[in-house]
Amino acid sequence: MSASAAIEVTNLKKSYRNGLFGKPFAALNGVTFRVNRGEIFGLLGPNGAGKTTLIKTVLGIIRRNGGDATLLGKPAGDRESRLRVGYLPENLRLSSHHTALTALEYYGRLSGLSASDIKANRMRLLESVGLNGRERESIKKFSKGMLQRLGLAQALMHDPELLILDEPTDGLDPVGRSHVRNVLHRLKDEGKTIFLNSHILQEVELVCDRVAIMDRGELRALGTVAEIAPQQSEGVEVNLSVTGDREAVSRALGDRSVTDWQTDGSHHRILMPMLDQAAVDQCVDSMRQHLISIVSLNPRRITLEDAFLKLLDPSNAATAATSGAAATASPVIASAANDTNDIAADAVEIIEDVEVIDEG
């Protein structure tokens, strides 16, 4: 394993049992990935995918059943590495007797800071999360968004190398989200590594360098947003607006697949999937040959959400299985194997792992 990884998990397994004699349930089923230092890494997945379990395992809050996990080069749960991590849990609850100042003092002390360090940092931090002026108020009066921002401040209190944020924008209004996004970008500029766990895909798309998608305890995809989204799209979707006789339009389209066709007099709006740019050119040529006037032609961009939904669609999972795991996993390899040979070697392991997932 490389010492430069902020988080590295290999074939990580964790199962729970319902009650003493209940059947074990696999929350993590052989998950392998790494988070490089200095990047913003997003972990996506529906509720129950195993995202929080993964974070808790990496932080040593729960024990793994198999595989390996390191945090800042130390085994998961190591106290020294936790000293260098800032964590914002999902559904953060702070005791109501605190003010923003005392909460930062308390969690700062727990993170190993001296009283003077805390005093020196806390006002600046509260300002950076937009809580200046409210620092002496009881947090009983805080909104959920204010609490979330205070949680972020406590995670940053001890200037950690790695930030693990579990649903940081949960409960925030658009302004609040934008605020958090700005903080994250600033931290990235400062060279911090950020591990973001979220189910708000637009959020992840906007800030993350790389993304992993999890479902039912398994890793479905890993790569940059650009790599994951087109790979899931199998081409582009084109929105075509034309005028002309319906018969002529029909003839021009021939046996091409049409997703949607709306007619208003001689004006037609047609939504159709295209394999590639050549197919688009051929379609335009055919329209022109049938003297149909093209008003507009817009290829629709495939979002991370589309890719996400497609990945998690059970019917699509079957397709992926038949089309071969290597194709699904290729962006993962491309991303993971960036520069170094050892990362490439790891990537091979990942491919094997993904193959196992797909076979399963």
Add this chain to the structure above:
Amino acid sequence: MSKYLAVIKDSLREALASRVLWIVLILITLLLMLLAPLTYREDLTWRIRDDDVKDLPAFMNTIRDEADSLTPSPAKRIWSLLPAKHQGDLRELNITGRSDREQTQNPFEIMRVVSQFSRQLNKLLERRDFYDEAAFEDVQMLSNELRELRDEGVEELTESEVARFNRLLLEASFPDQIRTSPPTSIQLMYGWASFFEPIPLRGSNLREFVQTVAAWVMKWFIGAIGIVIAILVTAPIIPQMFDPGALHLLLSKPISRWLLFLSKFIGGCAFIMIGATYLIGGLWLILGSRFGVWDANILLSIPIYLFVFAIYYSVSSLIGIIWRSPIVCIALTIVFWLACFLIGLGKIEFESRIWNKTRLIDVVEAGDSLIVSNEMGVAQQWDDEARVWDPVFISQDQRDSRPVLLVMKTIPRAFRPVGPLYDAKHDRLLSATPMFPPTKMNFNVGERANDWEATTAITAPTGTLAMFPEENGDVVIAASLGLYRLVGDPSKKQEPAKAFGWTIPFSARSPFKSVSPEAPVLLTQPSMAAINPATHELALYTRATVTIVRKGDDGQYIVERTHTLDGEEQQPAVIGVGGSTLIVGRDDGRLQILDATTFEMHHEFQPEGPNQPRFIKASPDGRWFAIVFHNGNLWLYDAESQEFEKAAVAGQGDISVATFSSDNQLFVGDQTVRLSRYELPSLKLIRRYSPKLEWLARGYRYGVVPLYNIFPKPGELDKTFQYLLSGKETESGNRSDLSASQQTLDPWTPLWSSALFTLVMLVAACVYIEWQEF
């Protein structure tokens, strides 16, 4: 470490932010404000309380009987000063004393007259003309205090001194009917108002009284109510920590889980400490400023209370981390509290009311029979075949009073039998047992030929204190009014003589002949009598004076010499005399070893600190003395070598009796019913009388005791507190009698057993939190 201190600090901050804490603090403030005006005033003791007269109706009869007498006497003086109307009421009153149980008059009418008499008597005591020289001429004024007041002259005395003087006159005039009283009483005051009757207390006992009250407050007020409040207040602390949104953040920090838990636990304790310190500190200030008892040891109840709380909180915390619900915490902790309370109470009640009353406290060699008697005065003979102590010589009085004695925690002197004494001359056992209710004592005889079966025909001399064998085998009795020798047949009822079919009044001859010295030694409480087995002299202790008397040639006893002890007149003492040595055990735990002839002090020891000596026995040859202390330790004094040592025998700490056989061997009773016989001076074990355990004893030893040992004993930590205050391992229920049994405090057992239990709970919680996934 600073991380964990931060957790504790956070708990304190949480406490200060809690509304509950402030409510509790306000309530404590109100309580302290309520108690602040409480104080006391020290008055001279003069008022006659109902329990100062042993049998009030009988005393009223005594007064009435003198109504028509022409000779001046104390009773006649009282009668003459009573208002005419009350004299009339008294004349018409038809009662002859509680013991006879013959009440033909309306009981409400009797009650009215009795209470009126009590009031009138107290009014008389305030009169300056109460003392009439002629009336009190024959009264023995033994009390120094009384003599001093008389010598000062009634006219010179203040009003309260007059009342005190009159009270002392009454005590001296009716020593067998009116109890002696300490010179001063404590009158509790609330601001300027007095309430309750004055509590007769020596000034030196005020501290002890305050300590007892403090231990009581500690047990019930703080220990019970305070603990329940503390459980309610702190129950949410641990479950709140397990709120996932809070817990995961805490667990992600670079801290140890079990230390985090312990810090939270300590934080909870700190929460309670604030309230406890405020309350107990406040009470301490009130006791100091209002009662003058500046006893810093009272503040020890803060850590003790905290410790009691920690026991429950350790249980609450373990429940909290398993179920993570404050409601479950409160419910199960209160169930646990009840279980501890019931188990502790059950064991203590069983021990004090039943088990401890079977402890051996005397050994009598009756020829070849070995007879012991226990705290209830039940004599038992050793049955070698069956290996049991077989009850013998039980009088009807003992059978009647048994249910009442079982209810009492400690048996008051008035209920204790005297004897049995083996009368070797007639091969019989003798005893004096109090009637029930205890107004008089019956004299019992048990012949060996009759299997020691007790027969009762006569009453014992008033206030029989002890019986001793004289050199020639006669029996002498030390009683409150003097010394008596048994001369007649005690198994026959005293019938008056008859002549020509007429009963001759006052002709019934008592089998007891007064053999008191010319000026009788009145043994008013606190009193004690012992015989020198070597010289057959008697040592009589009363009112801080030891009097040695010996039998003269005419059979009457003669006062040889007297010795006054240092200290107050009212102090109790226990004495033992043998050969030329007299040992006096004092109520502060000192043992004074004196020359029995010159009273020159040889040594003074305080071997068991403030623990008091209970029995001092001398060996027949006068060389050995066995001193049993209330804390169950036995010391031996060798008069020959003048060495004083803790005896190297089994059962130290649990010894209830030690005495000597006729051949100068040592009997030691321990383990409640076991008796061992040792050779002297080697202390080699010769014989052990260890009875088979009955079902009750087995149930106690193998059921109650193990269960009790497993459970913590938070309800008994008040005993530890009381021990820390007094330094005594026993609690005295009777301040005027050192030989009365005392309640064992056993101060350390609750401490270590509770500490061990708390430790187990905390370790279990630490292991759970370390291994459980959240």
